[in-house]
Amino acid sequence: MNKILTSTKNSKVSSLMLFAVYFVINFLFLTKYGIRQSFIPMSILIAVFIAVHVFLFLVRKNELLVKKINVKLVYVLTGILGVGYIALCHILKDPYQMNIDRWQTLDFSLDYWIQGKYIYNTRNFMGNLSSYLPGQLLLALPAYLLGNVGYLQVAAFLLFSYAVLLEFKNNLIRFTAILMLGISLSYIYEAVCKSDFISSFIFVAAFILFWHSKFKGDYFQKPMLLGVCLGILFLTRSVAVIPLIIFLLKPFLATGINRKIKTVAAFILTVAILLLSVFFPAENLDYIIQHNPLTLQGQSNKFVMLGFLGATLAMSFCARTINDVFYFSTCIVFLVMLSFVLEKYLLSGFGFQHNLFSTTYLAACLPFSIIAYCFSVRKEIEKV
Numbered sequence: 001m002n003k004i005l006t007s008t009k010n011s012k013v014s015s016l017m018l019f020a021v022y023f024v025i026n027f028l029f030l031t032k033y034g035i036r037q038s039f040i041p042m043s044i045l046i047a048v049f050i051a052v053h054v055f056l057f058l059v060r061k062n063e064l065l066v067k068k069i070n071v072k073l074v075y076v077l078t079g080i081l082g083v084g085y086i087a088l089c090h091i092l093k094d095p096y097q098m099n100i101d102r103w104q105t106l107d108f109s110l111d112y113w114i115q116g117k118y119i120y121n122t123r124n125f126m127g128n129l130s131s132y133l134p135g136q137l138l139l140a141l142p143a144y145l146l147g148n149v150g151y152l153q154v155a156a157f158l159l160f161s162y163a164v165l166l167e168f169k170n171n172l173i174r175f176t177a178i179l180m181l182g183i184s185l186s187y188i189y190e191a192v193c194k195s196d197f198i199s200s201f202i203f204v205a206a207f208i209l210f211w212h213s214k215f216k217g218d219y220f221q222k223p224m225l226l227g228v229c230l231g232i233l234f235l236t237r238s239v240a241v242i243p244l245i246i247f248l249l250k251p252f253l254a255t256g257i258n259r260k261i262k263t264v265a266a267f268i269l270t271v272a273i274l275l276l277s278v279f280f281p282a283e284n285l286d287y288i289i290q291h292n293p294l295t296l297q298g299q300s301n302k303f304v305m306l307g308f309l310g311a312t313l314a315m316s317f318c319a320r321t322i323n324d325v326f327y328f329s330t331c332i333v334f335l336v337m338l339s340f341v342l343e344k345y346l347l348s349g350f351g352f353q354h355n356l357f358s359t360t361y362l363a364a365c366l367p368f369s370i371i372a373y374c375f376s377v378r379k380e381i382e383k384v
Contacts, residue, residue, distance in 0.1 A: 014327070015376035019057050021334055021369045022180060025362050026053075029185040032359055056180065059172070060377055066172050074174045078161045081182035085157055088191040089150030103149055103194030105130050106137075110144040113137050118281040120291040131293045134274035135235030136200055150194035156202040157181060160367060163209035167322075170378060177374045186363040198363050200236040201243075201333070205326070205367035207233060208247050212322045219248060220255040220263060227266025234267070235274050238294075239336055239364055242312050243329035249316035304343070308336050323379070326372035333365040 027049065034045045059065055109130045112119045119130050143151035164177045181187060181202075190198050207229060215221050230248075233240055252260065282288045315328040341361055 015373055015380065018327070018330060018369050018373040018376060019053075021330060021365065022184075022373065023053050025366055025369075026185040028359050028362065029189055033189065052183070056176065059176065060381065069171050069175045071171050071174075074165070074171050074178065077175060077182070078158070078178055081178065082154060082158055082161075084182075085154045085191050086151070088188065089148050089154065089194060091192050092194075102196060106132065106140055106149050106194075106196055107144065110137055110140060110149070113278065116281055118283075118287075118291075119278055120293060121287075129291070133235040133237070133293050134278045135232045136196065136237070137278075138232060138274065139199075139203060139236065140196060148194070149196070150191060152196050152199050153187070153191040153194075156199035156206075157187075159206045160202050163206040163213070164371070164374070166213040167209045168374060168378065170381060172381070173374045173378055176377065177370055180370045180373075181367065184363075184366060186360070186366060190360075190363075195360070197237075197360050198366055200240055201364050202367045203236065204233055204240045204243055205329075205371055208243060208322075208325060209371065212247075218255075219251045220259040223259040223262035224266045227263040227268075228270045230263075231267045231270025231274065235271060237364075239333060242308070242332050242336065243325065243368060245312050246316045246319050246328050246332075247325045249313065250319065304339050305336075308332060308339075323372070323375040326368050326375060330365050330368040330372045333368060334362065337361040337364050 030045060030049050031042075034040075035042055105124045105128065108122065108124065109119045109132045112122065113134070119132065121129070123129055140149060140152045143149050143155065160181055161178050164174055168174050168177065187198055190196070211219060211226070211229075220226060230244060233244060252263070279288050279292075282291075312332055315332065319325050319328055341359075
């Protein structure tokens with residue numbers, strides 16, 4: 001099995017497959033939401049979209065452009081896109097006009113959390129209950145305190161860019177990774193609507209890159225800090241545990257018993273404190289059982305999820321390099337979300353253009369696909 005997986009991810013098709021995942025995710029957003037406007041014909045939008053992505057995929061083949069892409073240009077691109085995302089957070093003058101409630105749910109959830117109120121029994125303006133885990137609330141808190149929960153997307157973008165700058169030394173790859181996230185229609189959509197879904201996975205991807213860059217060779221040099229970080233990320237999205245398992249399970253089993261204990265202790269303590277912060281205001285234990293984020297979050301079929309969990313455990317032992325971590329994470333997270341979307345489609349019968357069709361879930365693998373693609377490009381450039 002390991003030989004088959006190694007052969008697949010090392011093939012010439014690898015970079016094309018990873019880019020195709022990125023392309024499909026954003027193309028779905030274009031076709032779903034582009035058709036709802038009448039300013040630009042859909043055929044022109046599709047033509048421009050394809051042209052831009054062909055340029056993105058082939059830019060490394062143009063030696064003249066490659067030579068002109070330097071570190072200064074990378075920083076300029078990051079700055080322009082960062083300012084652009086700040087502007088996107090202020091586009092909607094009346095967010096209530098859109099049938100998207102995640103921003104308002106996050107806003108009142110943070111408000112209740114700070115005031116010590118129970119979060120999971122209050123409905124938003126669309127009648128839906130909050131399902132935010134405390135780790136995501138903690139990460140979104142600075143944006144809330146700045147007065148706009150949409151700033152979370154700006155922070156996630158800048159953190160992603162910083163992690164990319166640390167890991168990749170080739171300016172072409174840096175430029176490509178930052179541009180791919182910056183012009184991603186699915187992420188632009190998130191920023192405009194002040195949603196936060198993709199940011200959870202960006203934080204996980206950036207953490208993996210950052211931790212690998214700082215502690216390459218021994219990820220458990222700071223076990224207490226690692227345990228705290230894992231505890232926070234663990235309580236963002238349930239699917240976020242997939243890349244974390246692939247990244248750290250094998251190194252965890254190989255590290256010393258003392259470091260194991262410190263990491264686990266810090267992790268459990270962090271999780272306990274965060275869970276206590278949201279569950280303490282509840283009336284009683286029965287009330288928590290009836291109203292809690294795990295029952296409120298969209299969950300796929302238990303047997304399907306167990307199958308993917310088994311695949312994740314297997315991949316964690318097959319992952320030999322950081323390249324493998326992002327490659328396997330892209331594959332499994334995409335397939336998990338695809339199965340969830342298909343399950344919802346079969347159960348609800350909502351068409352692709354319906355507001356409740358869960359297109360956004362497929363974008364969970366977006367940051368992993370971008371980074372995995374950049375690793376494949378680096379391998380091609382360096383002829384490793």
